[in-house]
Amino acid sequence: MHFTLKQLQAFVAIARDNNVSRAAETLSLSQSAVSSSLNELENQLGSPLFDRMGKRLQLNEIGHRILPHAVELLARADELERLVRSGEALGNFKVGATLTIGNHLATLIISDFMRAHPGTRVGLKVANTSQIVEGMRQFDLDIGLIEGDCYDPDLDVLPWRKDELVIFCAPEHPLAKRTDITPEDLAAENWILREPGSGTRAVFDRAVAGKLSRVNILLELEHTEAIKRAVESHLGIGCVSRLALQEAFRRGNLVELPTPWFDLNRHFHFVLHKQRYLTHGVKRFLELCQQS
Known part of the structure; x- marks a missing residue:
């Protein structure tokens, strides 16, 4: 069997896009060249790797089995080339x-x-946690850095560093200067929150479950900065990471609300695919993250 790196590149690109024309754009090749490379690889292996559905290609069982190995071979080849060319195999x-x-x-x-x-x-x-996890599953990403939970059997989830969510409001809000805030006070407010599927929202939902009689969600937004602007505009109160609020707290644009009854602590995590080869560059990047 004598398959080539070019054939593997075509196979991996098509597997990611489920489409020959998009794979050709990714590889800067013609569609006929990509189709030819895939056909040659399937002939070498003696088996189709995709189910054909019109112009769309869907990985079949054999394709799913060999995809991680093809990705690993390409990563090792890239590392070898860089080692020879520059003396450093970072990639x-x-x-x-x-x-x-x-x-x-x-x-x-x-x-x-x-x-x-x-x-x-x-x-x-x-992107949000669910999208990053999906990108790792599909081999579109080499490393995932997530705030939320991940329970995919194909992925390793490793602890990285601690973080804390904070409930906050505008400085003119009636709760801003109170020291006797109760869960009932918060249940009466409008909330500006992250969207379902985000790690921040998952931690918030767990923290308030059983402690607030209701959560009046006025807006669900995908971006932390948009939540901060909405809260500054007196649309309601919010809950995001302390990391994202440090400058606003320093300037006095936003105010933290004391909520000792909620457990808003969490961990950031690394996500790695169990079947993906870790290059020297990826390993060095993980080390730098640990040191940060």
Whole structure:
């Protein structure tokens, strides 16, 4: 059997996009060249790797089994090439981060990493926890940095660092200067919260379950900054990471509300695919995250 890296690249690109034309764009090749590489690989293996449904290709059982190995072989080949060319096998990779991490931690860590390794390029995708987990499952991302929970059997979830959510309001809000706030007071307020599927929302829902008689959700927003602006505009009270509120608290634009009855502590986590090969660059990036 003599399959080539070009054939594996075509197979992996099509598996990610489920479409030959999009895979061709990703690889900067013609559709006929990508289709030919896939056909050659299937002939070498003696088995189709996709179910054909019109122009759409869906991985079949055999394709699902070999995809992790194909991704690993390509990663090792890329690492070998870089080792020969530059003496350093760091390679390029893509990080997926949830919003709080992506906006307040990941960009700083990536900047430090690229300054230390100027030949390396690190991509960053910022989305909610469920989207980052799906990107890891589909081999679209090399590392996931998440705020929420993940229970996928194909993924390893490793603790990273502690974080804390904070309930807050505008400085002119009636609760801002009170020291005797009760759960009943909060149950009477309108809430501006993250959307379902985000790690922040999952922690909030767990923390208030059984402690608030009701939660009047006025808005569900995908971005922390939008929640802060809505709270500043007196639309209600919010709950996001303390990391995202430090500057607003310092300037006095927002005020923390004491809520000792809620457990709003959480952990950030690394997510790694169990079947994905960790290059030297990915390992170094994880070490830098641990040191940050």
